[in-house]
Amino acid sequence: MELDWSYFFSLFSMGAFYRACVTVIALGSLSWLLGLVLGFCLAQAEASRLFWLRWPAKAYIWFFRSVPLLVLLVFVYNLPQIVPATGVVLGVPFLAGLVGMVMTEAAYMAEIHRGGLLSVARGQREAGHALGLGWFATQTRIVLPQAFRIALPSLINEFVTIIKLTSLVSVISLPELLLTGQRLYTQNFLILETLLAVAVYYVVIVTVFGAGLNALERRLDLQRRKPGTLDDGAQAALRAGLWVAPAATPAGKGTGAPPALQLQNIHKAYGTHQVLKGVDLTVQAGDVISIIGPSGSGKTSLIRTVNALESLDQGEIVLFGESYLQGAAPQDAARVRQGIRRIGMVFQGFNLFPHLTVLQNILLAPGLHGQGSTVEQRGTALRLLDKVGLLAHAHKYPHQLSGGQQQRVAIARALALRPDVMLFDEPTSALDPELVGEVLKVIQDLAAEGMTMLIVTHEMEFALQISDRIVFMENGLLQVDVPPAHLRQPTAEAGDAVARVRRFMGLEPATAAGA
Numbered sequence: 001m002e003l004d005w006s007y008f009f010s011l012f013s014m015g016a017f018y019r020a021c022v023t024v025i026a027l028g029s030l031s032w033l034l035g036l037v038l039g040f041c042l043a044q045a046e047a048s049r050l051f052w053l054r055w056p057a058k059a060y061i062w063f064f065r066s067v068p069l070l071v072l073l074v075f076v077y078n079l080p081q082i083v084p085a086t087g088v089v090l091g092v093p094f095l096a097g098l099v100g101m102v103m104t105e106a107a108y109m110a111e112i113h114r115g116g117l118l119s120v121a122r123g124q125r126e127a128g129h130a131l132g133l134g135w136f137a138t139q140t141r142i143v144l145p146q147a148f149r150i151a152l153p154s155l156i157n158e159f160v161t162i163i164k165l166t167s168l169v170s171v172i173s174l175p176e177l178l179l180t181g182q183r184l185y186t187q188n189f190l191i192l193e194t195l196l197a198v199a200v201y202y203v204v205i206v207t208v209f210g211a212g213l214n215a216l217e218r219r220l221d222l223q224r225r226k227p228g229t230l231d232d233g234a235q236a237a238l239r240a241g242l243w244v245a246p247a248a249t250p251a252g253k254g255t256g257a258p259p260a261l262q263l264q265n266i267h268k269a270y271g272t273h274q275v276l277k278g279v280d281l282t283v284q285a286g287d288v289i290s291i292i293g294p295s296g297s298g299k300t301s302l303i304r305t306v307n308a309l310e311s312l313d314q315g316e317i318v319l320f321g322e323s324y325l326q327g328a329a330p331q332d333a334a335r336v337r338q339g340i341r342r343i344g345m346v347f348q349g350f351n352l353f354p355h356l357t358v359l360q361n362i363l364l365a366p367g368l369h370g371q372g373s374t375v376e377q378r379g380t381a382l383r384l385l386d387k388v389g390l391l392a393h394a395h396k397y398p399h400q401l402s403g404g405q406q407q408r409v410a411i412a413r414a415l416a417l418r419p420d421v422m423l424f425d426e427p428t429s430a431l432d433p434e435l436v437g438e439v440l441k442v443i444q445d446l447a448a449e450g451m452t453m454l455i456v457t458h459e460m461e462f463a464l465q466i467s468d469r470i471v472f473m474e475n476g477l478l479q480v481d482v483p484p485a486h487l488r489q490p491t492a493e494a495g496d497a498v499a500r501v502r503r504f505m506g507l508e509p510a511t512a513a514g515a
């Protein structure tokens, strides 16, 4: 038997097939788009801490991933028999098909979105928090764009699957491609020729739309974006047009002013593990305090409680004389947010937003907080970049920078909110030794300008040089809190604790009993 090729080719000039193509594209695209949105809502609900959101979402996903689409389509189309009111919508094959497909696709896409959301590093949300961004801003400006890029290849694959699945709606009499073909070959019995033409139509649709979506994926691929370094002329032009910020007076300085920070009897446990066991620390405005101590002593946990990245189990933190965080008590969300905005935080892992340029990273929070006009925000951001020596890299993406440069951008980003206190959590620990110096220099400059700073560090010489006080933590408690001079040249009365810190810092040789 030979195929009837002339009949096969005649099927490509048949209006019914082109109308069927429109149906397939409309049904497929709408199912994909609505599934994308509903799937995202389901994924968010599934990740929620609220069990009344989480469990219904989980149940929905489990159920609709288990029910075959064909069964669902027939059920939805026949639902008006028992619920007549639904007939207005479900009596229309296209709408019944759309409802059935969206119900199933939302469940599948929720899982794709969940994968995307899970792969956005926790530090990204923490950076949003440290910049005083609320849940919605963090989700829409930081998490979602990254999660969407990660999920895009799977979402494109799902689009292809959906286009092919539209053939199932033939079962509810919607004249898509398969039903159009079936109606023909039941009359002329040229089954293979007709199905071959149907297959070609599907292949063309998938190829054209797949190419479009792949182009979108390439466009969103950050690794392909490689803006260059600005030359001297371009940098000079940027500097020339800058708005000049009025000189800021450091907050809370002067006699009678309250301390910048008062940590009172801070307790923190992770489960049954007591990490902070009653820490008291007072930081005067303009003070630079380095927190040192052995690994696991609670330094990072302490600094994270100060900008509410960790909750307090007990105790209180007072910021410039006003109660800010309280342990084991309902927090005043507005007051906490206000406090967080007065505190800048620099993380060990930088936590720059990879989908934004250096300049956009710095502008994000001031823009969302409406801090000054856009001209002022841009001027401040460029000035800060110039200050940390990175003006030439303003339009680059974080992946184009070295670790030291990324950390300097992170410092500029934190400074853009004009904080009164800066927290540094081991700012150089993730850097190669040759890059440490450039970051320490920026911190040193800030200290010289009178910025109040709390620095968790393992850079002992730096801590000795820069600090007004060095705090030694061990076993969840502050064991020693002294000026560096007391460690460099301990007095005769200095006790064992100071000697222990000196050994820890490498200022005196370890003894068999010490260190």
Ligand SMILES: Nc1ncnc2c1ncn2[C@@H]1O[C@H](COP(=O)(O)OP(=O)(O)OP(=O)(O)O)[C@@H](O)[C@H]1O
Binding pocket: 270, 273, 275, 293, 294, 295, 296, 297, 298, 299, 300, 301, 302
């Ligand atoms: N999210 C968490 N969940 C459970 N335990 C935690 C958590 N974060 C920290 N810990 C534990 O709390 C203790 C103190 O950790 P922390 O990071 O504060 O110490 P650190 O002094 O900063 O240490 P390092 O110098 O190594 O960074 C450690 O035993 C750590 O395992």
